[in-house]
Amino acid sequence: xxTKVTGYLTxxxxxxxxxxxxxxxxxxxxxxKTLSTGLSTDxxxxxxxxxxxxxxxxxxxxxxxRGVNERQPKSQNKTEDERWNSPxxxxxxxxxxxxxxxxxxxxxxxxxxxxxxxNVRSWIEPYFAKxxxxxNEITVLDIEMFYTHEINQRGVSGNTVLHYxxxxxxxxxxxxxxxxxxxxxxxxxxxxxxDNFVASYYSADELMxxxxxxxxxxxxxxxxxxxxxxxxxxxxIGLQWSAIDFERKIVTISRTFERINVDGKMVDVSK
Numbered sequence: 001x002x003t004k005v006t007g008y009l010t011x012x013x014x015x016x017x018x019x020x021x022x023x024x025x026x027x028x029x030x031x032x033k034t035l036s037t038g039l040s041t042d043x044x045x046x047x048x049x050x051x052x053x054x055x056x057x058x059x060x061x062x063x064x065x066r067g068v069n070e071r072q073p074k075s076q077n078k079t080e081d082e083r084w085n086s087p088x089x090x091x092x093x094x095x096x097x098x099x100x101x102x103x104x105x106x107x108x109x110x111x112x113x114x115x116x117x118x119n120v121r122s123w124i125e126p127y128f129a130k131x132x133x134x135x136n137e138i139t140v141l142d143i144e145m146f147y148t149h150e151i152n153q154r155g156v157s158g159n160t161v162l163h164y165x166x167x168x169x170x171x172x173x174x175x176x177x178x179x180x181x182x183x184x185x186x187x188x189x190x191x192x193x194x195d196n197f198v199a200s201y202y203s204a205d206e207l208m209x210x211x212x213x214x215x216x217x218x219x220x221x222x223x224x225x226x227x228x229x230x231x232x233x234x235x236x237i238g239l240q241w242s243a244i245d246f247e248r249k250i251v252t253i254s255r256t257f258e259r260i261n262v263d264g265k266m267v268d269v270s271k
Contacts, residue, residue, distance in 0.1 A: 005059040009052055010034075011041050013178060014103060016048035018055050040103050089136035089180050094129035096180075100171045119167050123150065136181050143168060143189050161192040202227070232256075 007020040016039045022031040037051050087099050097120050105113055127146055128138075150156045150164065169186035176184045202210065207227055214220045222236045231253065238257035245252070 005056055007052055007056045007059075009037075009048055014041055015039060015178070016041060016044065016051075018048075018052050020055060020059055022059070040099075042103070042106070087135075087175075087178065087180055089134075091135050092129060093133045093135045093138050094125040096135045096175060097125050097128075097171055100174060104174070115163075116167055119163055120171075123154075124164055124167060135175060138172070138181075138185055140185050140188050143186055147189075147192055158193050162194055165189065165192055 005020055005022055007018055010017050010019055016037040018035045018037055020033045020035065022033055024030055035055060037048050039048050039051070087096060091099075101113075101117060101120060108116070124146070127149065128142075131142075133142055147161050147164070150161055151158070165186070169184065169189075172181065172184045172186045175181050211220075211223065211227070214223045222233075225231050225236045225239070226233070229251070234256040235253050238255040239251070239253075240255060243252045243254055244250075
């Protein structure tokens with residue numbers, strides 16, 4: 001009687017994998033095969049279980065069973081959900097970036113996630129999507145040409161390009177860890193040069209002209225705190241009465257407050 005193939009799901013690096021228990025070989029040695037589902041562990045349990053049953057059924061029918069990355073066609077006719085949850089080497093780099101944002105979201109703070117989304121969705125994704133660069137085909141030259149385009153065509157600063165570089169390098173590093181690409185090409189890209197920051201300040205005379213403009217408005221106190229104590233906006237807004245020691249005349253900056261855009265929604269974040 002032919003032994004039936006069984007299997008189960010396992011998790012690794014934030015993704016579901018199928019482990020098939022195949023019939024023993026001629027020497028009676030147990031044979032197992034691990035296959036990628038391409039599904040992240042975030043809200044994909046039902047899909048993973050369905051794929052497990054499909055692979056078991058195919059194996060018992062004598063068909064060759066392959067992981068999702070091996071099954072993927074080169075066609076780009078994928079639904080939004082498939083692009084985000086089923087990474088594969090031949091997918092567009094822009095689609096992989098969107099998957100990466102969703103996959104790593106829980107490991108980042110809201111402020112970090114918001115900043116990554118701003119860079120990736122506004123500038124990095126559109127550039128590479130227009131050129132149809134695939135994840136497993138992206139080169140050092142592709143990345144350097146993007147930086148050149150941003151500096152020469154859009155006139156962005158070297159500091160901004162450094163942020164883009166950090167995003168791209170981390171995204172491709174994670175792709176290499178998932179075995180979607182053999183190595184990280186961004187690691188070989190020459191690091192963009194950082195611009196020297198030259199701060200500018202209001203003089204005492206200029207402050208005397210500015211302060212009356214905000215007198216008797218809700219902005220008067222924040223402007224005065226920023227002007228006299230050099231506080232950042234987030235530090236001024238984050239001030240609470242408990243941070244002020246009236247007896248010793250000390251103000252302790254222990255909390256900040258920001259309002260950021262997360263997936264189209266304004267979210268208040270305090271630290």
